[in-house]
Amino acid sequence: METLIMHPKNEEQLSALKAIAKAWKINVETSPYNPDFVTQIKESTKQVKEGKFTTLDPTKSIWENLK
Secondary structure (H helix, E strand, O other): OOOOOOOOOOHHHHHHHHHHHHHOOOOOOOOOOOHHHHHHHHHHHHHHHOOOOOOOOOOOOHHHHOO
């Protein structure tokens, strides 16, 4: 069986998808994560892949690393 991930563009589409799933007795799962949080994580992962990060020296204090 396949799993589908849908991205409705507005509340009307979301309501329609939920109604169809309920009528067809399809189990629906929602993410426990805030969508803004998920976006931030994806963006930070992208930046790491692009080499946009700072490496800290464990022998120095946090304040010394930030200089």
